[in-house]
Amino acid sequence: MSHFTLLIGTTLGSAEDLADHLAEKLRDLGHQTVIHTSPQLDHILIKPEHFLLLICSTHGAGELPDNIEAFYQQLVQRLPELDGLRFGAIGLGDSSYDTFCAAIQKLDHQLVRLGAERIGSRLEIDVSQVDPPEQTAEIWLDQWLNQR
Numbered sequence: 001m002s003h004f005t006l007l008i009g010t011t012l013g014s015a016e017d018l019a020d021h022l023a024e025k026l027r028d029l030g031h032q033t034v035i036h037t038s039p040q041l042d043h044i045l046i047k048p049e050h051f052l053l054l055i056c057s058t059h060g061a062g063e064l065p066d067n068i069e070a071f072y073q074q075l076v077q078r079l080p081e082l083d084g085l086r087f088g089a090i091g092l093g094d095s096s097y098d099t100f101c102a103a104i105q106k107l108d109h110q111l112v113r114l115g116a117e118r119i120g121s122r123l124e125i126d127v128s129q130v131d132p133p134e135q136t137a138e139i140w141l142d143q144w145l146n147q148r
Contacts, residue, residue, distance in 0.1 A: 001030050001031055001032065002031050002032070002049065002050070002051060002148075003031065003032045003033075003034075003046075003047075003049065003050045003051070004023070004026050004031055004032070004033045004034075004050070004051050004052075004053055005033075005034050005036070005043060005044070005046055005050055005051070005052050005053070006019045006022070006023055006033060006034070006035045006036070006052075006053045006054075006055060007036050007039040007043060007044070007052065007053070007054050007055070007056075007068070007071065008035060008036065008037050008039070008055050008056070008067070008068070009039070009054070009055070009056030009057060009064055009065040009067060009068030009103060009104075009107070010037070010055075010056070010057055010065050010067060010068075011057060011059045011065040011066070011067075012057070014057055014092055014127065014133065015055045015056055015057045015065075015092055016035075016037060018055055018090070018092065018133050018134060018137055019035055019053075019055045020035070021134045021137070021138075022053070022055070022134075022137055022138075022141055023035055025138060025141060026141075029145075037067060038067055039067070039068050039070075039071035040070070040071060040074065041071065041074040041075065041078060041080060043071075044082070044085060044116075045080065046085070051086055051087065051088070051119075051148060052085060052086070052087035052088070052116075053087065053088045053089075053090070054087060054088070054089045054090065054104065054107055054108070054111075055090045055091075055092075056068060056089075056090075056091055056092070056103045056104045056107060057091070057092040057093065057103065058091065058092070058093040058097075058099060058100070058101055058102050058103040058104070059103065061097075061099055062097075062098075062099030062102035062103065063102075063103065064103045064106065064107070065103065068103075068107070072106065072107060072110065075110045075111070075114065076110065079114060080114060081114065081115055082111060082114040082115045082116040083115040083116075084115075085111070085115070085116040085117065086116070086117050086118075086119050086148065087111060087116055087117070087118055087119065088118065088119055088120065088123075088144050089104050089107065089108045089118060089122040089123070090104065090122075090123045090124075090125065090137055090140070091103060091104025091105065091122065091123065091124045091125065092104075092125050092127055092133060093124065093125070093126065093127065094126065094127055094128045095126040095128060096128060100124065100126070101124040101125075104122060104124065105122070108122050119144060119147050119148050120143065120144045120147045123136070123137065123140040125137065
C-alpha cells in the first residue's frame with residue numbers, strides 16, 4: 001500500500017472530477033489518497049514513500065488555473081529542493097489551441113528543475129476527443145503504477 005497526494009489545478013471542475021475518479025481507483029487498489037484543490041508548497045514536501053500526482057487543466061491562452069497559480073509561484077520563488085519527490089502528471093486541454101496542455105507542462109518542468117523525478121511519461125488528454133478523460137487516465141494510471 002502506498003500513499004498518494006493529488007494536487008489539482010482546475011477552472012471548470014474537469015480536473016477535479018478526474019482526480020476524484022482516480023483517487024477512488026487508487027483506494028480500490030488499497031492505497032491511501034489525499035486531494036488538495038488549493039495546492040500549497042507544504043503539500044509536496046512529503047515523505048519519500050509518498051507519491052505526488054498532479055492533475056491540471058490549461059486555462060485561457062496556456063495559463064495555470066487560478067487555484068494552482070500560488071503553488072507554482074511558491075515553486076518559482078522559494079526554489080525548494082525536491083530530490084526524492086516522485087510524481088506523475090496528467091494534463092487536460094484542447095488540441096485545437098496552440099497552448100495544448102501548457103499548464104501541466106509548466107508545472108512538470110518546474111518540478112523536474114527542482115530535482116523531483118517524474119515517473120513515466122506525462123499524460124496529456126485532449127478533452128475535445130470522443131473518449132472520456134477518465135477512460136484514458138485509467139489506462140495511464142495502471143501503466144504508471146507498474147513503473148513506480
